[in-house]
Amino acid sequence: MGELLFFVAGLGAVAGAIGVVAVRNPFYSVLALVSHLLCLAALFLLLRAEFVAAAQVVVYAGAVMVLYVFVVAYVGGQDEPLSPRDGRGLRALSAIFGAVLFVELCIATLGSGLQLIDTNGVAAPASFGSPEAIGTLLLTKFLVPFEVASFLLLIAAVGAVVLARRRGGLTATEEQARYSAMDILRPAYTGTMAEAVGERHSLPAGATNTQTPAEAKAEAES
Amino acid sequence: MDIGWFLAVSALIFTIGAAGVLTRRSPLVILLCLELMLNAANLALIAFARMHGNHDGQIFAIIVMVVAACEVTVGLGVIVAMHRRRLPIDVDEMQELHG
Numbered sequence: 001m002g003e004l005l006f007f008v009a010g011l012g013a014v015a016g017a018i019g020v021v022a023v024r025n026p027f028y029s030v031l032a033l034v035s036h037l038l039c040l041a042a043l044f045l046l047l048r049a050e051f052v053a054a055a056q057v058v059v060y061a062g063a064v065m066v067l068y069v070f071v072v073a074y075v076g077g078q079d080e081p082l083s084p085r086d087g088r089g090l091r092a093l094s095a096i097f098g099a100v101l102f103v104e105l106c107i108a109t110l111g112s113g114l115q116l117i118d119t120n121g122v123a124a125p126a127s128f129g130s131p132e133a134i135g136t137l138l139l140t141k142f143l144v145p146f147e148v149a150s151f152l153l154l155i156a157a158v159g160a161v162v163l164a165r166r167r168g169g170l171t172a173t174e175e176q177a178r179y180s181a182m183d184i185l186r187p188a189y190t191g192t193m194a195e196a197v198g199e200r201h202s203l204p205a206g207a208t209n210t211q212t213p214a215e216a217k218a219e220a221e222s
Numbered sequence: 223m224d225i226g227w228f229l230a231v232s233a234l235i236f237t238i239g240a241a242g243v244l245t246r247r248s249p250l251v252i253l254l255c256l257e258l259m260l261n262a263a264n265l266a267l268i269a270f271a272r273m274h275g276n277h278d279g280q281i282f283a284i285i286v287m288v289v290a291a292c293e294v295t296v297g298l299g300v301i302v303a304m305h306r307r308r309l310p311i312d313v314d315e316m317q318e319l320h321g
Contacts, residue, residue: 043231068253
């Protein structure tokens with residue numbers, strides 16, 4: 001039973017991985033990755049990692065892939081055009097590189113001389129991989145990595161908001177011209193909510209601005 | 223099943239991901255291939271955790287998943303910013319830092 005499940009899930013995982021690489025439409029690539037992740041979760045279950053498998057399905061195949069689908073739909077999941085530049089030579093070279101990498105990884109893992117590698121692993125207690133065991137370890141032995149990971153997630157969330165903000169960073173020239181009346185008041189695009197939703201910036205009370213938007217636009221264009 | 227079989231599947235998935243990073247040109251698909259490689263590493267970690275019968279590898283796999291989520295968030299933010307600036311979504315066209 002275990003062998004059958006392994007071969008079904010393993011073949012599914014490899015097929016999903018090949019689908020991610022081979023399909024030209026990015027949308028179908030994301031769907032192939034979802035099936036790959038589900039098969040991988042089955043493999044995790046075979047290895048008695050119940051909590052990791054559940055987290056894989058809920059967090060990865062659920063939340064992260066939804067993010068991918070949103071971005072593919074936003075950017076436009078058009079087919080990748082066939083460029084004349086990447087010839088058959090580069091493709092063959094990368095295939096050779098992949099084959100060499102596979103052989104090397106197999107030597108590194110299977111030829112490591114570990115005695116337990118040809119067994120089913122040592123006998124584990126019934127609570128192996130349960131949420132209780134993982135949670136206890138995360139809050140005792142691995143408390144510092146746990147907290148650092150949460151901080152890393154916070155930094156990544158803030159960074160993504162800053163990167164994908166509507167008027168963030170360097171913008172195109174015509175967009176700068178629309179807002180150049182306020183450039184004398186503060187550094188441009190340092191981020192107000194009004195900019196974020198794309199509204200015109202109103203001057204604060206008491207601030208004098210002798211430049212009309214038309215003049216500012218002309219100045220910005222010159 | 224023997225642990226070695228899981229390690230072989232992990233090596234195969236990692237290889238496919240690496241070949242995908244080399245051949246594809248859309249940054250979205252390159253991020254997906256990076257996910258493949260991280261998941262292959264996760265599978266190897268969990269296989270070794272099962273082999274030794276302790277949980278450290280599983281904790282490591284969970285931390286890898288967190289880091290992968292962070293990488294995806296920032297990477298997709300960069301892609302959205304590129305799209306906003308009307309830049310081509312193609313790594314061959316992004317040559318400003320080419321040297």
